[in-house]
Amino acid sequence: MKWCRVKAFFISGLKTTFRDRASIFWVFIWPIILVFMTAYVFIPPSVGQPLTLDMGVVNYDHSEAPFNGTAFIEVLKIIEYNGTKLFNVRVYEDEDLLLGDLTKGELDVGIVIPSGFGNNLTFSQAKLKVYVSGGNVYSIQVNRAMVSEFLRRFSIEAGLRKVEMSLRYMNMSYVPSKIPTQGPWGDIGFLKFIRNYMLGLVEPINVTIIEKVPEALATRPAVIGWYVIGALGMMMLYTGFIIGSTAIVEEKERGSLDRILSTPVKESEMLAGRSLAGLIVLLLSSLAIVITGVYAIGAKIDWNPLSVTDWLVPLNLIMIGLMTIGIGYMLSLLARTSRGASSMGTTLGLILSFTAGVWFPKEWMPAPMRVLADMFPITWALDTIRDIVVFNIGLGEALTGTVRNVIATAAIFAVGVIAYKKTLRKYAEL
Amino acid sequence: MVNLIGKNKVGGVRLRALLVVEGVWKRFGDRDVVRDVSLLVNEGEIVSLLGPNGAGKTTLLKIITGVLRPDSGRVLIKGLSPEDLKARALVGFCPQEPGLIDDLTGLENMMFYARLQGLDGKNVVKRVEGLLKIMGLSGDMGKLVRKYSGGMKKKLGLAATLIHDPEILILDEPTTGMDPGVRREVWRIIQQEKRSGKAILIATHYMEEAEALSDRVYIIDQGRIVASGTPSELKSKYAPPSVIEVELYRLPENADATLKDLGLRYTVHEDKLRVHSSDVDRDVPRLVALIHENGGAVKILRVTEPTLEDVFLKLTGRGLES
Numbered sequence: 001m002k003w004c005r006v007k008a009f010f011i012s013g014l015k016t017t018f019r020d021r022a023s024i025f026w027v028f029i030w031p032i033i034l035v036f037m038t039a040y041v042f043i044p045p046s047v048g049q050p051l052t053l054d055m056g057v058v059n060y061d062h063s064e065a066p067f068n069g070t071a072f073i074e075v076l077k078i079i080e081y082n083g084t085k086l087f088n089v090r091v092y093e094d095e096d097l098l099l100g101d102l103t104k105g106e107l108d109v110g111i112v113i114p115s116g117f118g119n120n121l122t123f124s125q126a127k128l129k130v131y132v133s134g135g136n137v138y139s140i141q142v143n144r145a146m147v148s149e150f151l152r153r154f155s156i157e158a159g160l161r162k163v164e165m166s167l168r169y170m171n172m173s174y175v176p177s178k179i180p181t182q183g184p185w186g187d188i189g190f191l192k193f194i195r196n197y198m199l200g201l202v203e204p205i206n207v208t209i210i211e212k213v214p215e216a217l218a219t220r221p222a223v224i225g226w227y228v229i230g231a232l233g234m235m236m237l238y239t240g241f242i243i244g245s246t247a248i249v250e251e252k253e254r255g256s257l258d259r260i261l262s263t264p265v266k267e268s269e270m271l272a273g274r275s276l277a278g279l280i281v282l283l284l285s286s287l288a289i290v291i292t293g294v295y296a297i298g299a300k301i302d303w304n305p306l307s308v309t310d311w312l313v314p315l316n317l318i319m320i321g322l323m324t325i326g327i328g329y330m331l332s333l334l335a336r337t338s339r340g341a342s343s344m345g346t347t348l349g350l351i352l353s354f355t356a357g358v359w360f361p362k363e364w365m366p367a368p369m370r371v372l373a374d375m376f377p378i379t380w381a382l383d384t385i386r387d388i389v390v391f392n393i394g395l396g397e398a399l400t401g402t403v404r405n406v407i408a409t410a411a412i413f414a415v416g417v418i419a420y421k422k423t424l425r426k427y428a429e430l
Numbered sequence: 431m432v433n434l435i436g437k438n439k440v441g442g443v444r445l446r447a448l449l450v451v452e453g454v455w456k457r458f459g460d461r462d463v464v465r466d467v468s469l470l471v472n473e474g475e476i477v478s479l480l481g482p483n484g485a486g487k488t489t490l491l492k493i494i495t496g497v498l499r500p501d502s503g504r505v506l507i508k509g510l511s512p513e514d515l516k517a518r519a520l521v522g523f524c525p526q527e528p529g530l531i532d533d534l535t536g537l538e539n540m541m542f543y544a545r546l547q548g549l550d551g552k553n554v555v556k557r558v559e560g561l562l563k564i565m566g567l568s569g570d571m572g573k574l575v576r577k578y579s580g581g582m583k584k585k586l587g588l589a590a591t592l593i594h595d596p597e598i599l600i601l602d603e604p605t606t607g608m609d610p611g612v613r614r615e616v617w618r619i620i621q622q623e624k625r626s627g628k629a630i631l632i633a634t635h636y637m638e639e640a641e642a643l644s645d646r647v648y649i650i651d652q653g654r655i656v657a658s659g660t661p662s663e664l665k666s667k668y669a670p671p672s673v674i675e676v677e678l679y680r681l682p683e684n685a686d687a688t689l690k691d692l693g694l695r696y697t698v699h700e701d702k703l704r705v706h707s708s709d710v711d712r713d714v715p716r717l718v719a720l721i722h723e724n725g726g727a728v729k730i731l732r733v734t735e736p737t738l739e740d741v742f743l744k745l746t747g748r749g750l751e752s
Contacts, residue, residue, distance in 0.1 A: 002548055004545045004548060004549070004550040005545055005546055005548065007545055007550070008541075008542050008543075008545030008546050011538075011541075011542070012531055012534060012538070012542050015533065015534055015538065016531060016533040016534065019533040019574070020533060254527075254529070254530075254531065254532065255525055255526075255527030255528065255529040255530075256529035256530065256531060257497075257529075258492060258495075258497050258523070258525045258527075258529060259523060259524075259525055259529035259543070259590075260529075260546060261495075261496065261497045262495035262496060262497055262518060262521060262523035262600075263518055263519075263543070263546040263547055264515040264516070264518040264519045264546075264547065264548065265546045266515070
């Protein structure tokens with residue numbers, strides 16, 4: 001193999017790519033747009049923060065009770081969760097006006113506080129009428145869940161206060177002699193026993209819900225990091241497929257293949273030059289995506305040049321590049337025109353991005369579809385990269401994955417090389 | 431299959447054949463595109479493959495350069511098969527489409543093809559610049575090829591063919607689409623290459639090109655070589671005689687008797703005389719002398735010689751443009 005012949009294809013491949021506006025768009029601009037969309041559309045800054053619902057309230061309650069409709073509205077106005085207000089409250093004169101705005105989609109939730117609400121809350125059982133806006137299935141579920149949970153908690157809190165008030169006025173002489181104040185809980189005395197009993201009436205089960213997410217994905221930057229690697233994988237899929245599938249047909253269309261085949265260049269030199277140029281384009285694009293991800297949208301991608309494990313990342317990137325180009329060479333067997341090859345590469349790349357666990361986590365997919373993701377070696381290599389830069393796995397685990405990826409790459413690229421040579425020979429046998 | 435190497439003598443002088451094609455066949459589907467073609471090209475010789483579009487010229491050139499494989503027959507480039515990379519290094523092939531990369535500059539295209547020939551470095555850049563100067567493209571070598579005119583692309587394609595100074599040049603329709611001025615410039619370059627000892631095979635459908643450049647011509651039709659020889663041999667063998675048209679101030683006395691002495695077919699119409707001649711060099715002086723001797727006076731004399739187009743018409747019953 002003579003280097004200057006490899007260099008000829010390498011340099012021409014790079015120059016033609018970087019001088020073609022369409023290539024620049026698909027290889028650099030589109031993945032960067034995708035990265036920004038990841039941060040601001042798919043995982044907007046509000047993710048992880050409570051929603052704030054637009055709430056309309058009509059208050060028909062003018063009772064003298066200490067906690068009446070007016071006090072309830074004040075609570076609604078100030079209630080927060082994790083520093084975020086839960087409701088933007090707008091007070092309406094009557095229910096019709098409230099319903100009008102609700103049906104226009106200007107409100108997420110409407111509450112009607114009936115007359116006597118305060119007195120009933122203090123001495124009996126109060127009622128509330130709640131309207132939930134039904135723009136779409138997702139929003140109706142979210143609005144309903146939020147307002148229901150708030151009212152459930154509020155109701156329990158009100159019940160607990162009523163228990164405290166009731167105990168304050170309880171006459172000790174009413175203590176029945178047969179009430180057991182001793183038990184597994186020890187001798188806690190009558191009042192405490194009654195208090196606990198009444199708390200149980202208000203809230204029979206006190207549930208504690210603890211949110212537990214993987215430490216590495218616990219933060220928004222980590223989630224973005226996961227998707228940035230996905231964007232990189234998506235770009236590599238369609239770009240690598242296009243580079244491989246158009247390699248021969250493009251030369252054929254511009255008439256340079258005849259001239260090239262008449263020179264003393266070997267198939268292996270053509271292949272090495274083209275693959276190297278394609279690989280460099282893919283790696284430069286990956287670098288642009290990662291830099292944009294880390295510095296422009298704050299993705300958590302940890303890479304330390306002093307860590308041996310982290311050096312497996314570029315190695316796995318090279319593996320992905322070679323696998324996609326190799327599959328592209330296989331597609332070249334089917335390609336008749338460069339436009340057809342390009343469309344085939346893009347379509348297959350995008351389909352696999354969404355179905356093979358590249359862009360969407362494979363856990364989101366139905367079980368039968370996960371089989372593809374589990375068996376797709378490009379997803380293996382991407383997951384190895386994610387494991388290293390997002391989940392910070394150790395060298396041993398990373399090395400095991402990488403060895404498997406190297407074997408898969410060697411197999412796929414070898415088949416690609418055979419397909420490439422077959423395509424060339426098919427042309428010569430025409 | 432014909433053994434051409436043993437027959438390679440002209441006028442008793444044994445020539446050095448650099449390219450030999452023997453009994454080559456090529457079939458696409460159920461159509462024979464090249465049928466039992468044999469030809470040879472000697473060192474320092476320009477040979478044309480003349481035929482209309484679709485005659486099989488391009489396919490034959492692709493077989494000769496190793497781009498396509500023949501179904502049967504063989505091609506030898508200095509005794510080597512075109513599939514041998516050493517043989518390919520001896521050949522410079524300029525396809526009909528110049529095969530340039532639009533997104534590279536003229537210089538970059540030249541460097542691309544130089545590297546494919548195994549050449550790199552500063553000396554090659556100098557040679558590239560020299561070739562571009564010869565082609566008149568020095569001022570445009572930094573421009574992207576997509577901005578080149580068709581003629582410029584053809585010239586750049588030819589320059590790329592010469593980059594490794596090959597012993598054999600295979601040129602497919604080298605001047606198609608060029609204006610007459612550029613065409614003559616390219617002819618001059620091709621003749622210059624011939625003088626340096628290169629064997630040159632040109633596929634063309636321009637009979638003027640074949641006549642102007644070729645030492646020998648192979649006429650190809652429907653994949654088969656239908657005739658070969660020097661242009662004058664072909665014309666004398668297959669073309670109708672030349673026509674000598676003479677406009678006279680006055681007719682010679684007793685014109686009929688006078689002209690009969692020439693032994694040529696002729697017609698006289700008023701003051702115009704039309705004579706058919708198979709040897710113009712011999713008959714024109716005889717005719718002029720006879721007219722003068724018999725009191726006639728020549729106003730205008732015009733000779734219409736037969737062309738290779740006439741040869742092709744005679745051989746196939748069709749014109750070259752059909």
